[in-house]
Each structure stands twice: as structure tokens, then as C-alpha cells.
Amino acid sequence: MAEELAPRDAYLRETTATVVAVTPEGVVLDRTVFYPRGGGQPGDTGRLEWEGGSAVVADTVRSAGEVMHVLAAGEAPPLGTPVRAAIDWERRHLLMRTHTALHVLSALVWREYGAKVTGGNMEPGQARMDFELESMSVEFGREVEVRLNRMLGESHPVRVLFLPRAQALADPDLIRTKVSLIPEHVDPIRVVDIAGLDRQADGGTHVADTLEVGPVRVVKTESKGKGNKRMRIEVGSPSA
Secondary structure, three states: OOEEOOOOOOOOOEEEEEEEEEOOOOEEEOEEOOOOOEOOEOOOOEEEEEOOEEEEEEEEEEEOOEEEEEEOOOOOOOOOOEEEEEEOHHHHHHHHHHHHHHHHHHHHHHHHHOOOEEEEEEEOOEEEEEEOOOOOOHHHHHHHHHHHHHHHOOOOEEEEEEEOHHHHHOOHHHOOEOOOOOOOOOOOEEEEEEOOOEEEEOOOOOOOEHHHOOOEEEEEEEEOOOOOEEEEEEEOOOOO
16 A cells, blocks of 8 residues: 555645556556545545656545556556656645644634534535534524634644544543544544644645744535534635
């Protein structure tokens, strides 16, 4: 299996690697900075470059336990080829900011309103999160937006920890979703710790400090059925 670098250092933009498999689905490398789609976060895009050629990575997915670099139309590097694997950094960083904003949002709604997350999804700069709530008004969304930006506007460092499964599951705050989505074979469990705000089991990429997120707008609140309410957010420029 490939050495996955993103879970330990989300700021790595590229690495050298060797092609260990070429399939109709894509290319497998022995090490990679690309994050495979999962947990509501899209897979990375970017490029593979090698002597005499290059290819666009249109998506990154996990297939049969391997990180698969899905190529756009074109020629794949031959088996055994040394390559330079580089992510689309601007897109990744926007996803990192978006993902951290979602964690702080879930912490806020859990802490202030006691509501667990029932679902969520994100794209670069925009996301949705569903909560176990009976109602969610426009006024509620405005109130959450003010509180969320206040929390993000303070400096809260973000750390990644790896905890033994038994220790992680013994802490009810680490599993914020209504149903635990962590497969039974995962041990240790990766935990994202936002100092003073949030601590959750999570496999995605995040910024190093909440100040890096920038302003967030709650753009829509809606009902998705009894006891299931949705909030949509957008992440603006950090300088906005």
C-alpha cells in the first residue's frame, strides 16, 4: 500500500514517487501527497510528471485499499517510472479551510444546541452540514454565523493526533456524527484537535490554525425531514 503523506502533513504540495500499478481506473504510486475522496471531502486533483511525459490527475479515490490517481484522457506513466506528484494546491488549501470551518460549526451547534451531525459534504469553498434538530430558522442561521466567525477569528491551533481505537471510542466527544462512520479495522484512529474548540475523529485535511479559514457565511438553512435540518455555508477570502 502507498505511503500516504497528507494525513500527517496537509501542507505538502508534491513528492517524488514510483509507479507501482497502472490499471483502467488509474495509477497507484508507492507514496503520495494526494488525498483520496472520503469523509465528505473530495479527492485531490493535480499532475504527475515524468521524463518524457505528464498527465493530469482529475480525481483521487480509494479502490481496494489503494490510493488511485484517476487520470484525465491521455497516456499514463509506465510501471516502475519515477514521477513527480503535485497537487493543485490552491484547490486543496480551500478545501482545508472549508473542512476546518465545518468542524468548528459542528462543535458550535453541539456545544450550544446539543445537536449531532447526521450528514455533510463539501466542495472547495462551500459545504453543507445536516443536524439532528427539530427546526432551523433563518434567524438561527444568522445567529450561528455570528458565533462561528467569532470563534474562527480567534487563534486556535489545529493538531493531528493518532489515538488507540479503544481510547478514542471511549471519548463520546470524538464521534460527533449520529452514527459512527469509522470502520472496525481502523486502529489507531486519527483525531483532529482544534485547541479549545473541537476534537473529532477525522481523516481529512485541515489548516494549522482557525485564523487561516477566513470569513464564513451561512447562505441557506433548510429542512430535510423531521429531526433533520441542513445548513449551507460559504468560505470567503481570508482577506475579505
